Amino acid sequence: GAGVSQTPSNKVTEKGKYVELRCDPISGHTALYWYRQSLGQGPEFLIYFQGTGAADDSGLPNDRFFAVRPEGSVSTLKIQRTERGDSAVYLCASSLRGGGDTQYFGPGTRLTVL
Amino acid sequence: SQKIEQNSEALNIQEGKTATLTCNYTNYSPAYLQWYRQDPGRGPVFLLLIRENEKEKRKERLKVTFDTTLKQSLFHITASQPADSATYLCALDPAQGGKLIFGQGTELSVKP
Numbered sequence: 001g002a003g004v005s006q007t008p009s010n011k012v013t014e015k016g017k018y019v020e021l022r023c024d025p026i027s028g029h030t031a032l033y034w035y036r037q038s039l040g041q042g043p044e045f046l047i048y049f050q051g052t053g054a055a056d057d058s059g060l061p062n063d064r065f066f067a068v069r070p071e072g073s074v075s076t077l078k079i080q081r082t083e084r085g086d087s088a089v090y091l092c093a094s095s096l097r098g099g100g101d102t103q104y105f106g107p108g109t110r111l112t113v114l
Numbered sequence: 115s116q117k118i119e120q121n122s123e124a125l126n127i128q129e130g131k132t133a134t135l136t137c138n139y140t141n142y143s144p145a146y147l148q149w150y151r152q153d154p155g156r157g158p159v160f161l162l163l164i165r166e167n168e169k170e171k172r173k174e175r176l177k178v179t180f181d182t183t184l185k186q187s188l189f190h191i192t193a194s195q196p197a198d199s200a201t202y203l204c205a206l207d208p209a210q211g212g213k214l215i216f217g218q219g220t221e222l223s224v225k226p
Binding site for chain 2: 004031033035040041042043044045048055056058059091093095098099100101102103104105106107108
């Protein structure tokens with residue numbers, strides 16, 4: 001079946017602009033996660049949704065970052081007033097029920113802020 | 115402070131040999147530890163999970179050990195192949211809620 005998909009695969013923007021990154025999880029997966037990965041580093045947790053609600057948003061670096069999952073499936077990560085330091089690969093993962101269930105990752109969106 | 119560390123230097127080995135990757139952590143008491151494989155331009159792919167009460171776990175050519183006293187996990191690939199070349203990540207889930215904490219990954223290169 002289809003895995004986790006993310007769009008766009010690449011996004012180049014200018015400092016100060018607003019961006020939206022989209023994640024389509026595996027159908028039927030109730031848990032959805034966003035991570036950020038810088039070059040040479042492992043993924044860093046940002047936020048976790050269980051259904052429509054954010055169960056843990058402790059990894060969001062500041063209030064410029066916001067994520068939604070209004071219908072419990074597709075999620076959008078929104079970044080306002082982008083900064084060069086936001087450049088990274090943004091990964092989305094989903095799991096069947098959350099908790100310790102296996103997480104399936106998408107290919108990521110590479111964000112470059114000029 | 116809490117840390118999870120992997121060999122930062124790339125590991126280069128000859129085809130057919132056993133690759134051993136290390137994951138050390140401090141100030142965590144995880145109930146389990148996971149290993150992932152990541153290829154360039156792709157997201158991590160889950161390989162194995164080992165629980166605190168399991169000393170060793172195997173899956174085909176992969177073997178993982180977990181020593182909660184040493185706070186260390188070792189990941190072995192036996193009879194390595196060039197197709198095993200990738201970055202391998204270890205991850206903890208301290209609160210068992212799915213919030214994974216990853217090491218920085220070790221790049222493995224298997225030469226024919």
